[in-house]
Amino acid sequence: MKGCLGIDVGSVTTKMVVINEENEVIAHNYLRTGGNPVKVVQDGLKDINGKLDRTIAMEAVGTTGSGRYLAATLVGADIVKNEITAHAVAASYFIPQVQTVFEIGGQDSKIIIIREAVVVDFAMNTVCAAGTGSFLDHQAARLNLPIEEFGEYALRARSPVRIAGRCTVFAETDMVHKQQTGHSREDIISGLCQALVRNYLNNVAKGKELLSPFVFQGGVAANRGIKAAFESELEQEVIVPPHYVLMGAIGVAILAREETALRGGKTRFKSFEVAEADYRTSSFQCTDCPNSCEIVQLSLNDEPLARWGSRCRKWEV
């Protein structure tokens, strides 16, 4: 049997999937990136390998997410794709009629407008990260709640409070104020979910033509309070696909298979032994010009494999 590996190295979490020839997920994992993408990719590979049947051979590998270039060098990827394309491919695979995709991750949020299975427009949050997973994480920690329960609290609200969602700093001030005047946690959390959705629709989705079916994916889709807030704001059903958190990884796995087939079927995947190899990253500041670029180097057994970060590209391996 053949499988395709998709790796989505996000700012907060890293997702990996292996799909079979029918695009069914046969193994997956979901790990915190924890500031160390090299280690998390290695750990993830080890874990996936343990979950896979020995008879499965990897026919293609793709990487996406903000750490996609690093991960691609590490594993030997057939394709490196941006998150927009990867998410759109997965969404239209699972919900072929989809016209609007909301994707909210740890550090960014996107909207993708699809017509007849083709992306026609998209936007990502600009300048500020208000309304992303990190903010919810932070608020959950402040209210002393596990993030997993956040959504349930929102659903139990009786009369959600109105919270200014334009900026996370002000939203927090507003929440603290509401909390100190005696509003219940449920009402505050529900109000926060609504504020986040309002902010998303007014900023990221501003001026876009929002048509159903709506698909909501990315880590924040786990939060049922946000889903409910989207539905009440749009007055329409919002679909959260079963693999909502893995969509980027699934999308890039599908794309990797297409790409490899186009190139004659041979994958560049190095093998799962990558997980055991001595990969290291190091960084230094180049002092050859006033740009003072910060160069990051990935090396294997002290041999440099790749370098990133120089504007003039002189450091590229």
Next chain:
Amino acid sequence: MKTRKSAAQPKQCRKASVGIPRSLLYYHYFPLWKSFFEELGLEVVLSSPTNKKILENGTKKAVDDTCLPVKLCFGHVMELADKVDYLFVPRLVSVEEDAFTCPKLIGLPDMIRASLDKLPPLLDTCFDLKSGITPYRSFQELGRKLNRGSRTIRRAFQKAEQRQDDFRKTMERGLTPPEAMEMLDGKSEEPRTKNGELRIALIGHAYNLYDDYINMNLMEKLRQLGSSVITAEMLPSSIIEKEASRWRKEIFWTFGRRMVGAAFHFFNGGEVDGVISCIAFECGPDSLLGVLIEDEAKKHKEIPYMSLILDEHSGETGIVTRVEAFLDMIRRKKK
């Protein structure tokens, strides 16, 4: 006033030098300025391409409320300050009879004087066509500040205008301002032909589009990813004027009008696969004109449109992801 009205002759026999910041309207007028000063016997010193130090210096010294391109200009001025005898920071109020440049450009020499110390004499000649001051008159005034006679100045002005005309014509062959300048200087022989598989139009102020540092090599990236790039500077001004006049009101910012005119052209039979606008976060005029461009984009759904916002905190990743996704979208759509 720190500027000497009538500057003394330069020390010794060395040619006096005039520094020109590689920022703002440099991208529109450098060949004109350079040629004029050289004809008057001055040495022209240009600041380096924008780098981290220039950006840091500029953001440190310029007033917080101004835009990124003006902050960058401060950085460029600071780099030149102790290297030249004069600094050329003209007050460009109006370069067309019916339009202004931009409030920040109009106040630029004052902002620089107010915030920076130890500057060489500032040549801040006023160019104000709207008030009936012809460029010739402004250049006469500029030349007199440098103690040149009116005939010398006239000759220099004529040569400079000729040079500027060559520059414009070179760009209309599909070259960016920096490429056209290189060509005119004989540094590159033939314009590199860039026939990408896609044709992408870039809309934005020249100082955002051609400053590779601040736009994270946007143009180069688009080319690497297989597209040729076309900008307003490559269009004859007749097209731009015609298109811009379709808007029901007169747009009274010269560069804004050029952007809108170019955008209208690209959306209406400009033969492009996509349009990207690139604006500076704090730009007032852009925030208004951006809406006009967006509205036009909505009327032409068959031509994908995206806007990129630049500020001093922009990370490269954000730009790369958006550009890659934009080109992917166009390619998959074409299939």
